[in-house]
Amino acid sequence: MHELAICESIVHAVREHAAGRPVRTVHLRIGNLRQVVPDTLIFCWSLVTDGSDLAEVELLVERIEGRIRCRQCHGERVLDDYVFACDRCGGVDVEVVAGEEFLITALELTEA
Numbered sequence: 052m053h054e055l056a057i058c059e060s061i062v063h064a065v066r067e068h069a070a071g072r073p074v075r076t077v078h079l080r081i082g083n084l085r086q087v088v089p090d091t092l093i094f095c096w097s098l099v100t101d102g103s104d105l106a107e108v109e110l111l112v113e114r115i116e117g118r119i120r121c122r123q124c125h126g127e128r129v130l131d132d133y134v135f136a137c138d139r140c141g142g143v144d145v146e147v148v149a150g151e152e153f154l155i156t157a158l159e160l161t162e163a
């Protein structure tokens with residue numbers, strides 16, 4: 052379950068950026084091409100933060116759909132089938148333009 056390791060990294064990043072200020076919510080943006088299950092991530096978050104000062108912090112996950120662009124015809128489409136081929140010209144010379152994100156986009160701090 053690599054979500055556990057991811058959560059430990061998030062804890063680390065949140066502590067660094069919050070710099071001691073109390074955090075209420077962590078906003079994440081995760082591409083669909085990342086092998087991350089949001090429910091598992093949120094479950095792991097509760098395990099990792101249990102009993103700590105981050106125990107009440109909520110994770111909010113925004114998913115980004117995968118998109119590929121064809122280098123031949125420049126067609127772009129949603130990648131919902133893991134078939135890395137262009138649906139316009141059939142070319143396989145494609146690049147991923149979205150869906151590989153893994154970002155902490157915002158920290159909401161608790162009002163003091």
Ligand SMILES: [Zn+2]
Nearest residue numbers: 121124137140
């Ligand atoms: Zn194409």
